Amino acid sequence: MTKLRILEFPDPRLRTKAAPVEVVDDALRALIDDMFETMYAAPGIGLAATQVDVHKRLLVADVSAEKTDPHVLINPRILEKDGVAVTEEGCLSVPGYYEEVERANHIRVAFLDRDGKETEMEAEGLLAVCIQHEMDHLEGKLFVDYLSEAKRSRIRKRLERDRRQQAVSVA
Numbered sequence: 749m750t751k752l753r754i755l756e757f758p759d760p761r762l763r764t765k766a767a768p769v770e771v772v773d774d775a776l777r778a779l780i781d782d783m784f785e786t787m788y789a790a791p792g793i794g795l796a797a798t799q800v801d802v803h804k805r806l807l808v809a810d811v812s813a814e815k816t817d818p819h820v821l822i823n824p825r826i827l828e829k830d831g832v833a834v835t836e837e838g839c840l841s842v843p844g845y846y847e848e849v850e851r852a853n854h855i856r857v858a859f860l861d862r863d864g865k866e867t868e869m870e871a872e873g874l875l876a877v878c879i880q881h882e883m884d885h886l887e888g889k890l891f892v893d894y895l896s897e898a899k900r901s902r903i904r905k906r907l908e909r910d911r912r913q914q915a916v917s918v919a
C-alpha cells in the first residue's frame with residue numbers, strides 16, 4: 749500500500765467534479781486500499797478520491813475510534829435525508845481549521861461496494877455528516893464553501909502563508 753499526497757485548499761484540482769466509476773476492478777481496489785492507508789495515517793475519518801487527485805466518484809470513511817468500521821462508497825447517491833446536525837468539521841485538505849457546518853443528521857445512500865455490487869445503507873450522526881462532507885468533495889465543493897466569503901478568504905491566506913514559510917524553511 750502507498751500513502752498518497754493530499755491536495756490542499758485552495759488547490760484548483762479540488763474543484764474538479766468527479767466522473768462516475770465505470771469498472772470496479774483490482775486497480776480500483778488498490779486505490780481504495782491506498783486511500784484507507786492515507787486516511788488512517790493523516791489521521792482522518794473520511795477521504796474522497798478528489799483529495800488525492802483522482803477524479804472518480806469514490807470515497808472511504810471510518811468514524812470509529814478503533815478504526816474497525818471501514819466503509820467504501822463507489823458512485824454514492826443520497827436517497828433520503830432528514831434531521832439536522834451541526835458539527836464542527838475539519839478537512840484533511842484544509843489542515844488546522846474547524847468550523848460548524850449544518851447538514852442532515854440521517855441519510856440513506858445507495859452505492860457500489862468494493863466488489864462492484866449495488867448496495868444501500870443508512871447512516872446517522874457523525875457517519876452521515878462524514879459521508880455528506882466527502883460527497884461534496886466529489887462535486888468539487890469544500891466545507892469552507894459553507895462559511896462567509898470573509899472567513900474563507902482568511903483561511904486561504906493563512907494556509908498560503910504557512911505553505912510559503914514551509915517552502916522557505918526547506919530551501
Ligand code: ZN
Nearest residue numbers: 838839840841
Ligand atoms: Zn474534506
